[in-house]
Amino acid sequence: MEMIAKVLIGLVAAEHIYILWIEMFAWETKGKEVFKGALATELFSATKVMAANQGLYNGFLAVGLIWSFFITSSTWSKNVAIFFLVCVIVAGTYGALTASKKIFFVQALPAIIALMALLFL
8 A cells, every 4th residue: 555655656756757857847838738728928038947946846856755665764765755745745735725726635635635644555
């Protein structure tokens, strides 16, 4: 059962690496497709630096989750994973409340499922 939690955590980390890539390196191309309707097309160029900053933070979340796989103490590994999953949940919930409800389902819900698996499986 622990493997299920690790796979789910890995998927959340992979999602945040993907978000990092979009926001830091493909904002004016793939970003326009992914965030279509959330931002006027002409604003992607003007918000490129802001998006890159957001991407960096998403990268930190991913690295924290990946780091939890390499911690030899099972207690600390679990605690670090919990911390970073809660950070993702908070970020996704805040995004859903302030930007788009879709963010909850794309970002927060997978982290909630991974956290539940980590705590209860």
